[in-house]
Amino acid sequence: MPSRDSCPSCSRCSRSTPPCLSRRTPTRSWQRNSTPSSLSTIPTPTTSPKWPSPSPPSRACVASGLWRRLSPSFRVRMEDVPELRALIGEVAAEQLERSGSDDPRGVSAALRVCFTRLMKSEKKFFVDQLNMLVRRISQEVAEGKDTSGSNGDLLLRLHSQYPGDIGCFTIYFLNLVRLEPGEAMFLGANEPHAYLHGDCVEIMACSDNTVRAGLTPKFIDVLTLCEMLNYTPAPSSSKIFPAAQSQLDPNVYLYDPPVPDFTIMRIEVPASIKLYLISAMDSASILLVIQGTAVGTSTAAASEMSLHRGSVLFISANESISLHLSSPDGMLLFRACCLL
Incomplete structure (x- = not known):
């Protein structure tokens, strides 16, 4: 994962709720977020999703305090998370590992396969793998080992808020971004994100629904989600723009x-x-x-x-x-x- 840290949340989450992973689609809205942890894809806020809908909207966020968020990247370190590899399967994992930076279409195709296989995993199977991952990371933390390679701290925090949630695995497909006060980031349409912590001012284009991806007790439309996402990998630095x-x-x-x-x-x-x-x-x-x-x-x-x-x-x-x-x-x- 990149060195900067951050994670987007669903703008519809209440100020007291933890993160939620989702993707929104186009109702102009502007808000100040101060709570985060929800994984979603980028379109706007509404109370009830509507399908079909136009492409989700773009959004920009400016940190008014120290702010952390998960932004689109789809970077996976399979060697650090064997439990994720088990969910995705050897064939898909090897396809992703063989894809190189000189073949962006190949990387995007491989990421689509991996993410789709994750999201379509049978619930008991992914819950078992998630519990195994949490036990392993917890043991490593107790032994004083470095768990940064598997995003251990973030995983344990999200699992404590949403135990057994598929969104806990999606963090391995995203950049962890940290914005300093005054810094801003831009997220285009169809890009998944989740707010983790801190204060920000956010503005987004018109949208009439949200397609969730995890870290939520609400409905997740897996087929729509996997079909509409932008799987182009990018460093977190490409999302940040100056004033x-x-x-x-x-x-x-x-x-x-x-x-x-x-x-x-x-x-x-x-x-x-x-x-x-x-x-x-x-x-x-x-x-x-x-x-x-x-x-x-x-x-x-x-x-x-x-x-x-x-x-x-x-x-x-x-x-x-x-x-x-x-x-x-x-x-x-x-x-x-x-x-x-």
Whole structure:
């Protein structure tokens, strides 16, 4: 697994639930995640899945605190996890081992076979293999051995939350990514992911369902899942993209992913500024306050607006907001929008 660590969760998981593995499909939504552990594939949040549906949406996540997530990669170390090899079978395992980096189509095909065989495993068989894996890792931990090669710490944590869940094996197909505050990652449509821990601000394109892959008591549509996933392997570094400081406002940092659907702005207002203008845009936007307090005024609002940590404000197209800061430490805000 790559050195950076992180794992995506299903955006529909409640703040108190652990991770869930799934894949979402296209309803524009923007949210701040603070709990993670759910494995899912990338389309948007809804309460009830609907099939068939269009390709799932893309999404971008910006860490507002230390954040860990599982992102798409489909990298497997069979030698470290013989229990996974038993589930996949020798033929499929050897096919994956023979595929080389110079043959991306061959690698993708082999990964599809391996992942599909895992997800279609008979329940008693995969539960037995999972229990064997957990016992082995637990014993190695007790003996003080290094279990990083088999992602021992993460496996035991997820198994304690979802014992006997197929999602515990899917971590061997994903990158473990660690984002520092201010870093961002972009996940395209049909890419599985799971949030593990930490705070992030997330924005995603339109979607009307979620296809789950594990770490959940809810229904898993295995056939749809295995058919729709993107099996192209990639390093975690390819999912991470930097913020660009705005040339018009030095307090604004732009996270502009490679899709036209959405953009996130990080706005850092220093304590020295007591009056700050949120500029008007051609599109509507949503403002989220992470830190600081202020009173907002707008020609579109009938009265003053008191803003503090957790406040969410809808800003109409061509509307500007004046912030009268009252916080001694300045303000940290995120703005979700679409650059037209």
